[in-house]
Amino acid sequence: MSLDDLARGLRDHPSIRSKLAIARSTRALGLSAASDGRPGDDAAPLPRDGGYDLLAGEGFIPAFVQDDPWFAGWCALMVNLSDIAAMGGRSVALVDQVWAPDEAAAAPLLQGLRDAAAAYDVPVVGGHTNFNAPQLGIAASVFGRAQRLITSFDARPGDVLIAATDHRGAYRNFDNFCAALKAPGPRLRGDLEVLPKLAEDGLVRAGKDISQGGIVGTALMLAECSGVGIEIDTGAILPPPRVPLDRWLRSFPSFGFLLSVAPEDANAICQRFAHRGIEAGAIGRIIPGSAVHLVGETGTALFWNHATQPYLDLGGDHA
Template identity: 35%
Template structure:
């Protein structure tokens, strides 16, 4: 029987996890200016103080190989991932712009239709963009949001509980490592579900969050831990999962609606109950620790996903990251 150590090694070697490490190279060209932005580069969105509240700015691009074969879906996802970034910070989206490239008008139209559907579903206006005709297909979005209270990705603390919240009301999108739980839901339903994140920030129940990215559930937990200068212990069997998807595949999927939160233990029951009101599966899956390791466990085994004493995932100055 395949053991936990082998499973964790495959996750650590997976393309979604490994691609996160590549961000360290371009990040070295930029210096953090605390006068310009609240936290170092590396959270789901940049935070700019704006009077009594905050402006949030983020951008995302879609893998060109997905754009080439699924242009409309890629356009939709380009909006979805940017909107999720803003909500993960405890904010609400204000407006979005795009960069679209395509080899022909048909492809451009499909990408644009997907973005328009994403904007309709998620309640954010597309206010501009740039088009590169007669080029390889590509799509990226940039978004601005606003928040009164923040869920900062670097604001986790050792001893806090880690919560995974995912919408299991969906199905895999074709053969891709993507769980589609948004395209068939009504806009008002999606709005209520996403509004839970700023509610958590405003209630003070959670202090840190990240939306689950292509790094998967374990990779995203590692990113939150690293930015918070913490280790983590994760009980893999506690992670909410659809019964139709095998565990290893689920751990690598982009879940459509999925967030990792760090919260003091006394607030976990309230958080889980709040998500349950909107039919979101949420569970405590572990905790942040003082260790340098992200440790994955089941009832009988433990394995190290990554050790900050030996390597980084998304940051270059581990000891200096904490808020």
């Protein structure tokens, strides 16, 4: 597959284009990157004495919930915890919102949520339940705290782009690559703890949790929030065994983060992840401008230019 074909296929994929809905909703709410909580980050940071309170939430695609309700319940907690960790924070508690036709239909959804809460040692402390809904649905919100933030707004030209992903898993459904289900709880908790420790040590300039848009969609969101361009070196990306590059670039890993760091800190950061068995390496660099390019041996292909086609369209200033 040529770089141009790779870039075009990713740009047109539903998992990438679904993020365009963010712009429509934030415009309807009158929000921008300058609003309270700074929309565009993985969680809303609210300053307090000694650090920040963090708020985040996730809702789930109905087809995903119907296909695998236990896993949807698990993910309702897992992905929220990733959003808090991506901000350099630690999760404190979660509330859920569950809809189901009856109690029996909701049972696997609630069990998945309960199992994840036990594995990650983050309690579900309440929420909202409706057992008279036409179909299953779940959303969840998380509260966390951070001493020092990792944000989406501070990537700078000259930074190295690091991808840290856990390859010890398999696809569960759709493009969800899950490395959490067979891992012991202490390992899951220790893996997430790497992020706040990196933040507190001042080693990470900016970053994001790799979300439904995969590596390329997340890189685009990071680039737009920070007002920069990014070059992604496709030759530096190592997917898990037997996973094609195009699928990996759009996959949603259970543990995956993009970090923008000073070049002199890159090796130390990668070593911290390596000590936990997590794949981490430089996959690109931050550059001036507004374009995200894929780079390979045969040249360069434009994936997206957020100046000419905003992705999140949050406006506001760039930190």
